[in-house]
Amino acid sequence: MTGYFFLGETITPFGIAGVLVLLFGIYLMNVSTFSKGLLAPIKTVLTNQGSLLVIIVAIIYTVTSTLGKKVVLLTGSAFFSFWYILILSIGIIPVIFFKGESPLHVFKNFKINFLIGTLVGLSAYTLFTAYSYAPIAYVIAVKRTSIVFSVLLDGWCSMSLRLENARWAPGLPLSVWC
Amino acid sequence: MARTTLVTFQAESPLSISMETIIYILILIPLEILAMILYVKAIAKYDLSLTVPSYRSPRFFSL
Numbered sequence: 001m002t003g004y005f006f007l008g009e010t011i012t013p014f015g016i017a018g019v020l021v022l023l024f025g026i027y028l029m030n031v032s033t034f035s036k037g038l039l040a041p042i043k044t045v046l047t048n049q050g051s052l053l054v055i056i057v058a059i060i061y062t063v064t065s066t067l068g069k070k071v072v073l074l075t076g077s078a079f080f081s082f083w084y085i086l087i088l089s090i091g092i093i094p095v096i097f098f099k100g101e102s103p104l105h106v107f108k109n110f111k112i113n114f115l116i117g118t119l120v121g122l123s124a125y126t127l128f129t130a131y132s133y134a135p136i137a138y139v140i141a142v143k144r145t146s147i148v149f150s151v152l153l154d155g156w157c158s159m160s161l162r163l164e165n166a167r168w169a170p171g172l173p174l175s176v177w178c
Numbered sequence: 179m180a181r182t183t184l185v186t187f188q189a190e191s192p193l194s195i196s197m198e199t200i201i202y203i204l205i206l207i208p209l210e211i212l213a214m215i216l217y218v219k220a221i222a223k224y225d226l227s228l229t230v231p232s233y234r235s236p237r238f239f240s241l
Contacts, residue, residue: 050224053216060213064206071202075195084203091207095215 002136006066009135018141065140069131077128085124 003009011019030041037043045051072080096103106113130139220226 048224050220050226053220053224054226057213057217057220060209060216064209064213067202067206071199071206074199074202084206087203087207088210091211092214095211 002062002066006063007069007136009137011135011137015135015137019137061140066136068128069136072128072131077125077132081121081125081128084128085121 003011026045027041030044033040033044045055068080068084071084093103127139127143130142
C-alpha cells in the first residue's frame with residue numbers, strides 16, 4: 001500500500017496472493033487459540049505486547065523502505081548506502097549515550113565489529129541496488145527470506161560450536177538486522 | 179599497423195543532493211532509529227517464540 005501511495009507501484013494478483021499467504025501464516029502461528037473463536041488468533045497477535053511492537057516496527061519499515069527507494073532513485077544505490085549507514089550510525093550515538101552506554105564499545109571487539117559493519121554495508125548496497133530493478137514489495141519480500149538463512153546459519157553454527165547455551169546466539173543478532 | 183583504442187572509465191561522480199533528498203533522509207533516519215529501538219525492545223523484553231506453536235507441543239494439535 002505504501003509502495004502504491006508513495007511510488008505509484010502496483011503488484012500482480014500473484015503478489016497479492018503471496019501477501020495473503022503470509023497473513024494466513026501469521027494466523028496459523030496462533031492457531032492454538034482457534035477454539036476461542038474464528039478471530040481469536042488475530043486477537044492473540046494484537047494483545048501480545050511483543051507482537052504488537054514488531055507490527056509497529058513493520059509499519060514503520062513500510063514507510064522507510066518506500067522513502068528509501070525514492071532517495072535511491074534520486075541519488076543512486078552506492079551514494080545512498082554509504083551516507084545512509086553513516087548518518088544512521090551517527091544518529092544512534094545519542095541513543096546509546098541515553099542508555100548509559102558508550103559507543104566506544106565497538107572498538108573492544110574491533111575485528112568482529114568491522115566484519116559485521118562491512119557485511120551490513122554490503123547488504124545495504126545490494127538492497128538499494130535491488131530497489132532500482134523491482135517493485136519495493138517484492139524486494140522486501142525477498143529480503144525477509146534472510147530470516148530463513150539466519151535460522152539455517154544458526155543451526156550450522158550451533159552444530160559447529162556444539163555448545164548448548166550458544167544455540168540461539170549467532171542467529172539472534174543476524175535476525176535483528178534482517 | 180595495429181590500432182589501439184584507449185578506453186577510459188570515469189568514476190561515478192557524486193550527484194547533486196536536492197532539497198527533496200535531504201527532506202526524505204531527515205524523515206527516514208529518525209523513523210529507522212525508532213524502529214530499531216522498538217525492535218530491540220521487542221526481542222529483548224518479550225519471548226516472541228511463544229507466538230509460534232511448537233509441533234512437539236500438544237496444544238498445537240488441540241484445535
